[in-house]
Each structure stands twice: as structure tokens, then as C-alpha cells.
Amino acid sequence: MLQSFVEKLSPAIEKTVSGLAKERFRTDPIAGPKFSRATSIISAAYKRHGRILEEALRLRLSECQHFSVWTDPNFSISDTADRAIRGRNSDIEESLPIELPYGGSGRALQVDLFVFDRRISTLRAYEVKRGNGAYDSGKKRSILRDLLCVQSLLRSYGGSRGLIATSAEARLISYYGVRALPAPLNLFGHELDDHFVFPVQKYVDAVNERFQERLYDLLSDVLGLTELERAALCQACPLHRPLLHH
Missing domain, CATH: 1.20.58 (Methane Monooxygenase Hydroxylase; Chain G, domain 1)
Incomplete structure (x- = not known):
């Protein structure tokens, strides 16, 4: 196999x-x-x-028969989402619950991986990196900002595709284990089996x-x-x- x-x-x-x-x-x-x-x-x-x-x-x-999986090279980050997230990068716990409508003018962002799990109706978005080298503080802030912007728009984005998600999460996968963001935002390769239950x-x-x-x-x-x-x-x-x- x-x-x-x-x-x-x-x-x-x-x-x-x-x-x-x-x-x-x-x-x-x-x-x-x-x-x-x-x-x-x-x-x-x-x-x-x-x-x-x-x-x-x-x-x-x-x-996996329970997953719908795709990528999107042009995920739209609205100006509204950028403004809402910009001042909240220092407080991850406060930033995560923000939910905004998908659409509107702004910038395009490639999202490497979406997974909708039909077992529990969750929609997750992932940025995938090798994760074998350290990032400077500016790059970490950029990764965090993009991730939180995706998070804020994700449930509405799913709805635009006809998906009703009970929860929506954005995560960074650093496959080889060099951490770029705090838990629970950063996943490593050895955690993926448990994360996906697959x-x-x-x-x-x-x-x-x-x-x-x-x-x-x-x-x-x-x-x-x-x-x-x-x-x-x-x-x-x-x-x-x-x-x-x-």
C-alpha cells in the first residue's frame, strides 16, 4: 500500500x-x-x-472517505480582515474567535490545504512548510497575520462552497518540527495522525x-x-x- x-x-x-x-x-x-x-x-x-x-x-x-480536500491559490483576504487582525497579533487567544464575512476587495493568498471532515463537520485550513529552519520575528508575524486572517474568514468561506461547518480552524504545519508559532496554531509531522484521526x-x-x-x-x-x-x-x-x- x-x-x-x-x-x-x-x-x-x-x-x-x-x-x-x-x-x-x-x-x-x-x-x-x-x-x-x-x-x-x-x-x-x-x-x-x-x-x-x-x-x-x-x-x-x-x-480518507470522510474528507473533502482541496487547495486554493486565490483565497481572498479582505481589507476588513486585514485591519481587524493587524492590531491583535500579540494576543492569539483574543484573535482566534473573530469571524468575518468572506469576500470584498483586498489581497489574494494561497492556502495550501483545506480539509472538511464530514464526520464532525469541521473545516480546517493549513499552510504547509517543511519546518526545518528558524524564521526571524518579522516572518513569524507575517505567517501569524495570514493565518489569523484565514481563520477569521474560514467559516464564511466554507458557506460560500455549500459547507456548513460547526467549527473552523486555520493551522500551520511545520512538518519537520521547527516551531514558528505557539500551540495550538503550529502542528508537526509526528502529530498529524492524531490530528486527523487517520x-x-x-x-x-x-x-x-x-x-x-x-x-x-x-x-x-x-x-x-x-x-x-x-x-x-x-x-x-x-x-x-x-x-x-x-
Whole structure:
């Protein structure tokens, strides 16, 4: 079952790795051509992995018969919501209960993941991040403001889609566990199974491992590594384990 799930994401993984292989990066005069390219590929892979992580989460959650799952690249944050939230970032408990009507002029925001749980009629919105690095205070305030704006509009937004939600919540998923916001606004990968009452983490981790393996293959080609050196990079991979113990 895990294998078949990973295969569904394989085209996205292969497209990402192929794009990294074709990308032209500037050579750093200190590192030289080979190590400059390897470093640039890794840096670009971090950013592109975020999209794979989002796709893996959406796909896995869509496999639950109780969930409706979608994304919205143009979620409308009204000027009214921006003004209402702007002065309340310092007090999360007061900010969460605000509910405002969806619509009106303002700005567009991409919301990575919506999940409507038909078992309990809850609508949740999520921003998905890798969560493996710290943010400065300005970035944290920006993330919090956007999250609270989405929260304030979410129930009305659901109604515009014909969904009657008994509760509506916006959350940040920092998959690898580096906290950007206080609880309960910030979720980590190891908490998702309990949060959704549905097995999620092992499926997403399996996709991450496939991407890692294909990234290592590309880096091995760039650096000219031997088969044994390749195997040492990816010790958990069953294809490489026999080489290490030969």
C-alpha cells in the first residue's frame, strides 16, 4: 500500500529531479564547478521539496472517505480582515474567535490545504512548510497575520462552497518540527495522525524517502561518486543496503 502511494507521486518527484538536473546555476569561485553545482542543487531541492510535501499531504488526506480536500491559490483576504487582525497579533487567544464575512476587495493568498471532515463537520485550513529552519520575528508575524486572517474568514468561506461547518480552524504545519508559532496554531509531522484521526505520516515519509533517494542519485552523478559511495549516502535504502554489508 505504501509503495502504490509513492508511485502516485513518482511523476512529480521525477519532474522535480529532472528540473534540478537541467537547471543552470552560477559557479561560485571558491567552491568550483562541481561543488558549486552540488550545493546549488541541494539549496534548490529544499525549496522544491515543499511542493512535493504539499502534494503528498493532499493526496493522502484525499484517500480518507470522510474528507473533502482541496487547495486554493486565490483565497481572498479582505481589507476588513486585514485591519481587524493587524492590531491583535500579540494576543492569539483574543484573535482566534473573530469571524468575518468572506469576500470584498483586498489581497489574494494561497492556502495550501483545506480539509472538511464530514464526520464532525469541521473545516480546517493549513499552510504547509517543511519546518526545518528558524524564521526571524518579522516572518513569524507575517505567517501569524495570514493565518489569523484565514481563520477569521474560514467559516464564511466554507458557506460560500455549500459547507456548513460547526467549527473552523486555520493551522500551520511545520512538518519537520521547527516551531514558528505557539500551540495550538503550529502542528508537526509526528502529530498529524492524531490530528486527523487517520494515518498520514508514514505515507508522507515514504514519499520524502523516494525524493531523497532520487536527489542522491543526481548528486552522485554530479560529484562522480562510486556505487559504494552512493550507497553510503542512502543507508536506509533496501537497494543500497547489500552494498554496505558486502
